[in-house]
Amino acid sequence: MKLRKALSLLLAALMLVSLLAGCGGSGDSNKTPSDNDGNTPSGNEGNGGSGSGGKTGDGVLTVGYGTVIDSMTPFRSNTGQDAPYMTLLFESLAVLDNNGDYLKWAAKDWNTTDNGFTYDVEIYDNITDSAGNHITADDIVWFLEETIKAALKPDFSKIESVTKTGDYTFQVKLSDNMYGLFESLMKHTFVISKAAYEASKDGFATECVTTSAYKVTGFEASSYINFEKRDDYWQDASLVPPCVVANTPKINFKFITEASQMTSALKTGTVDMVIDMASANAVQLEGDSNFTIWESPNMQGWTLFFSGADSRPVANDLKLRQAICYAINPDNLITAIAAGHGSPMYDVCPPTAIGYNPKWDSEEYYPYDVEKAKALLAESDYEGQSLVLLTGSGNQRMATVVQSDLQQAGINMEILALDMAQLTAIRLDGTQYDMFINTIGATTLANHWSIRYDPNAYSTGDGTSRHDYTLGDMLYKTWALDGYTEENIEEVHCYLRDNAIAYGLFNPQRFTIWRSDLGDENTVYAYEGWPSVASTTYTNA
Amino acid sequence: MVRYVIKRLLWMIPIALGVAILVFTLMTATPGDPAQTLLGATATETDLAAKREELGLNDPYFVRLGDYLTNVFIKFDLGASWVTSVDIMDTIAVRMPRTLVLTIVTLIIAFGLGIPLGVMAATHQNKWQDSIAMVLAMIGVAIPNFWLALLLISLFSVKLAWLPPMGIEMGLVSYILPALSNCTGALANCARQTRSSMLDVIRADYITTARSKGVPERSVIYKHALKNAMIPIITAAGGAFGHLLGGAMIIETIFNIPGMGTYIIGSLNNRDYPVVQGGTIFLALAFSLLMLLVDLLYAAVDPRIKAQYAGKKRKKVKANA
Numbered sequence: 001m002k003l004r005k006a007l008s009l010l011l012a013a014l015m016l017v018s019l020l021a022g023c024g025g026s027g028d029s030n031k032t033p034s035d036n037d038g039n040t041p042s043g044n045e046g047n048g049g050s051g052s053g054g055k056t057g058d059g060v061l062t063v064g065y066g067t068v069i070d071s072m073t074p075f076r077s078n079t080g081q082d083a084p085y086m087t088l089l090f091e092s093l094a095v096l097d098n099n100g101d102y103l104k105w106a107a108k109d110w111n112t113t114d115n116g117f118t119y120d121v122e123i124y125d126n127i128t129d130s131a132g133n134h135i136t137a138d139d140i141v142w143f144l145e146e147t148i149k150a151a152l153k154p155d156f157s158k159i160e161s162v163t164k165t166g167d168y169t170f171q172v173k174l175s176d177n178m179y180g181l182f183e184s185l186m187k188h189t190f191v192i193s194k195a196a197y198e199a200s201k202d203g204f205a206t207e208c209v210t211t212s213a214y215k216v217t218g219f220e221a222s223s224y225i226n227f228e229k230r231d232d233y234w235q236d237a238s239l240v241p242p243c244v245v246a247n248t249p250k251i252n253f254k255f256i257t258e259a260s261q262m263t264s265a266l267k268t269g270t271v272d273m274v275i276d277m278a279s280a281n282a283v284q285l286e287g288d289s290n291f292t293i294w295e296s297p298n299m300q301g302w303t304l305f306f307s308g309a310d311s312r313p314v315a316n317d318l319k320l321r322q323a324i325c326y327a328i329n330p331d332n333l334i335t336a337i338a339a340g341h342g343s344p345m346y347d348v349c350p351p352t353a354i355g356y357n358p359k360w361d362s363e364e365y366y367p368y369d370v371e372k373a374k375a376l377l378a379e380s381d382y383e384g385q386s387l388v389l390l391t392g393s394g395n396q397r398m399a400t401v402v403q404s405d406l407q408q409a410g411i412n413m414e415i416l417a418l419d420m421a422q423l424t425a426i427r428l429d430g431t432q433y434d435m436f437i438n439t440i441g442a443t444t445l446a447n448h449w450s451i452r453y454d455p456n457a458y459s460t461g462d463g464t465s466r467h468d469y470t471l472g473d474m475l476y477k478t479w480a481l482d483g484y485t486e487e488n489i490e491e492v493h494c495y496l497r498d499n500a501i502a503y504g505l506f507n508p509q510r511f512t513i514w515r516s517d518l519g520d521e522n523t524v525y526a527y528e529g530w531p532s533v534a535s536t537t538y539t540n541a
Numbered sequence: 542m543v544r545y546v547i548k549r550l551l552w553m554i555p556i557a558l559g560v561a562i563l564v565f566t567l568m569t570a571t572p573g574d575p576a577q578t579l580l581g582a583t584a585t586e587t588d589l590a591a592k593r594e595e596l597g598l599n600d601p602y603f604v605r606l607g608d609y610l611t612n613v614f615i616k617f618d619l620g621a622s623w624v625t626s627v628d629i630m631d632t633i634a635v636r637m638p639r640t641l642v643l644t645i646v647t648l649i650i651a652f653g654l655g656i657p658l659g660v661m662a663a664t665h666q667n668k669w670q671d672s673i674a675m676v677l678a679m680i681g682v683a684i685p686n687f688w689l690a691l692l693l694i695s696l697f698s699v700k701l702a703w704l705p706p707m708g709i710e711m712g713l714v715s716y717i718l719p720a721l722s723n724c725t726g727a728l729a730n731c732a733r734q735t736r737s738s739m740l741d742v743i744r745a746d747y748i749t750t751a752r753s754k755g756v757p758e759r760s761v762i763y764k765h766a767l768k769n770a771m772i773p774i775i776t777a778a779g780g781a782f783g784h785l786l787g788g789a790m791i792i793e794t795i796f797n798i799p800g801m802g803t804y805i806i807g808s809l810n811n812r813d814y815p816v817v818q819g820g821t822i823f824l825a826l827a828f829s830l831l832m833l834l835v836d837l838l839y840a841a842v843d844p845r846i847k848a849q850y851a852g853k854k855r856k857k858v859k860a861n862a
Contacts, residue, residue, distance in 0.1 A: 070625045071624065071625035071626070077579075151588035151592070152581065157588075202621075202625075205627045222799055223708075254707075255797070256707065256797055258795045261694070261795065261797065264699055264707070265706060268698050268706050270705065270706060419573070419810060420578070421577075421810060424578050425572065458586070459586050
């Protein structure tokens, strides 16, 4: 009897805690630690700003972001290269605005005389970094050579030579005149002082000399990075591209890897803004006037690649590949993975890629049809064997939805979910899987094609071990500067679609959410779809 | 006693050596190519081969192991991260204190609440207080700490706005929620251990004697019984400390604490072998030192053990004479 009483009491206590913890009622989501005691916290500046309360008008914009930065080194791979803090760290020769146009930044001018194989570039003659070092063509040539040597970015391997032609001019020779390649190189060529880099104890890993309009005032790997506007910035504001103009005096980035903590950070005022919040968390803030929600199409859609290795059932069985495409219901994926915020894809690339033709959105692209999938399956050579779907360990849910859809059509499938290191090690070996779910990250269609479908790219064939030289010839013709026409692009699009080389699954929306009391005015958007934290004016930052 | 401490410290050398060899071998056997992870999936075969050569991955296993052990145990150099190029010891020096603070605060809460709870359960055996304490202990063991963490954040940070939801910038206050989330398992084990240990002691003759002499009950329990029941509790504390030290990763991730847990797990994902190896050796040494401390604490709380140390010394003097 006493035990029952005790248990009842305990249960009541637990229910009370659950109730208080937010299972019911909305409460005052803007209440912060600082509101509670009436003090204006000072912990925001220079330390990442945790627990600093709501908007205080202290001139610091605190931004939460999920992708961590381990090191500030300018020599980095493509991973995280477009993170919102990158343009605050290093100025580059060019920048991409939200219209998809490359604008000159540290580069004063460039031109080509031989249809995109050779470029002559001129940089401004008054560039200085945050340590006062004067930047010349020597520094740029050094950076390009070091980047090629480090072999971290595939685009840079297409540079044949870099030659200094004057104090502020240099020439770049390319092995390929791929559309957008040179501009992409300009975007990813950071303006770094060789002297400053060599004087650094750890190659800018923890202490960095910047060339942008900001300097780094605090950094801890995987935790935070803080910026403050430089007083000695070299460029006249009127000559700076609008998407990188420095209007915000201080910007602190906090790296929040636990997705559910993003909403807590916003509600408590620990951060003023969250960039790229997971849709499942973002929808919790829908309809709350305390927050402004900005949705934009993602730069990275999810695509299903089919193995091209002869040993796999899907490699040479078009009917089977098409059956799989028809059997997958993108709406299921959008609901399960993107909380309903996403759109089906109509190409292997999302509509944000430069070169994407909007007319594709109204064309038929393997609409979900189980009966058609079954019919195609009957015509295929499929004998009921279990197909292997390769995916990252974080995407098992998506793989499960696909597995369930395929099961409906009578296709057996097993999931091979690996951590990123293992996935990276085997993804180019098409003999180990039939299908591979991955995101597509590329600024232009040409860039994407060159990474995935060039049969000469890797020793085993293309990105899935396929040796399709018909497609290869089509790509080489199309991605050349003078071949990047709507007609040629259409030909590649139709070939990839009709031969089911890969299948665009869905494109989740990207969420940026900020506190409505931030007072944002004249919002400027970056190419990636989020507000440019430096350029937008925040009256209450 | 000094001789014992020196002996235990010397024992830490083969322990560290064993851990180093084990972790090195496990990392070598783990699937995933560090060169590929560092350069990305689009790296060419030539670039990968060059990177593997640079990292020394083409050398035979024993050559690499020999080089690694020489660097660590002869040159006392854990090396630099393959990903960030930052010296591992420098990073550990910054991150280790945070994990230690988190662990210590967790232990203080766990044992500060767990011991009185266990004592209450033992002194009210089979009564409602005992039942409540043991049900709480069961819940403490069963409750997932990441779930509790989110619940506590919702209550104390979002609703009540008392405590920061993440980060460490507010000093010790920042560690309260992480420690509360992390302490339930240790608290429950401590309460159960204390109850069990106290039940053994309070039935002893000397407790009956103390009571019959009219010593106040509070004094009987806390001065006579609890002190004698402390040995298993200290052992549990030592084990809990090691467990919390090594298992802080989840809580560090949720609360954005840049400690050892997030450092090692992030490096494991990147196949950053030197960091994983260095971090693990460091944690193993920290745990060994802690176990030594626990053994020394036995002597501090139990005069019989202290007498044993002294006895060994006396025996030796006698034998020499």
